[in-house]
Amino acid sequence: MRTDEALRLALDLAGLGEIPADSGVLVPGKFGDKVLFAIDVGVGELLLAGRLGASGVIAHHPPGGQPRLHWHEVLWRHVDLLINYGIPVDEAQGAVTELVSEFSARDHAANFLHVPAAAKALGIPLVGIHTPLDEIGRKRLVDTAEELSPEEPVGLLVEKLEKIPEFTAAATEMEVRVGSLENRVGRVGVFHGAGTNGGYPVAACAFRHGIDTVIYIHCSDAAAKRLAREFPDKNLIVMGHIAADSLGINPFLEALEERGLEVVALDVVRP
Ligand SMILES: [Fe+2]
Ligand SMILES: [Fe+2]
Incomplete structure (x- = not known):
């Protein structure tokens, strides 16, 4: 399998027609029999791939x-x-404009050369697949959230989410950072598969317009505290970053394995 074929496979599984801006082939090439997958790839993981006999990352x-x-x-x-x-x-649009401004400054400052330059120097094919895998995970979360009726308690939603094998297997616990387990769940919004969590602006916008429970995979303490102050009757469930990322990653890794590729999954919760 080539790097672009792996990316195409992820797009197909996610139901996306186009490559999102946060994904792409960084060093094109063929994966051979064995590939290393990691949520976070630095130069160390590239070297590790060589040590483990993986011919791509x-x-x-x-x-x-x-x-x-x-x-x-x-x-x-x-x-x-x-x-x-x-x-x-x-x-x-108003809510997301705030987020984009914060993160475009972060991205502008990033060392965009470091890891791809190392991969190129080592001759290791490298592809980054972000939003397609999160979109696969988002759909799994929405399916679970839709099993509940608005009158049921937040605790039941947390219970159902925790039964998803990746969450059962993870070392992290699900946290209710705004509201409580006893509150009625009301209308639930899953905000994932969109770059990163929506922070204060997206959750606040959702709360102001009829969403009672927001689900994020991670959230800063400052944003959660501000939401709790301003929306004491609403709920924010934070699921745990790596467990939630694994939700979308595992179906993709299984698809790679079905196609005969051996996958070394480094920092993924694989139940
Ligand atoms: Fe993710
Ligand atoms: Fe992530």
Whole structure:
């Protein structure tokens, strides 16, 4: 399998037609029989791949190049998520504009050369696949969230989410950072598969427009505390970053394995 074929496979599994801005082939090539997959790939993982006999590397978080510099562009996907939950388009765009400004500054400062340059020097094919895998994970979360009726408690939603094998196997616990397990769950919004969590702006926008429970995979303490102060009657469930990333990664790794590739999955929760 070639690097571009692996990326295409992920796009197909996610139901995406185009390569998102945070994903792409950084060093083109063939994977051979064995590939190393890691959520976070640095120079160490590239060297490790060689030691483990893997002839290519797949990263989840953008490891460099154009996907690293343009990562913030996929944050606009939060607008689509908000609109799908019935939030007015101008409100959604306003919320996401704040996020994009913060993250475009972060991306502009990133060392986009470091990891791809090392991969090139070592002759290791490297591809970064971020949003397609998170989109696969988002769909699995939505399926679980939709099993609940609005009158049921947040605790039941947490219980159902914890039964997803990746969460059962993970060392992290799910946290209710705003609201409580006893609150009614009301309308639930899953905000994932859009670059990173929506922080304060996306959750606040959702809460103002009829969403009662927001699900994030991670959230800063400052954003969660501000949301708790301003929306004491709402709920924010934070699931745990690596376990939640693994939700979308595992179906992809299984698809690679079905095609005869041996996968060394480094920092993935594989139940
Ligand atoms: Fe992710
Ligand atoms: Fe992640």
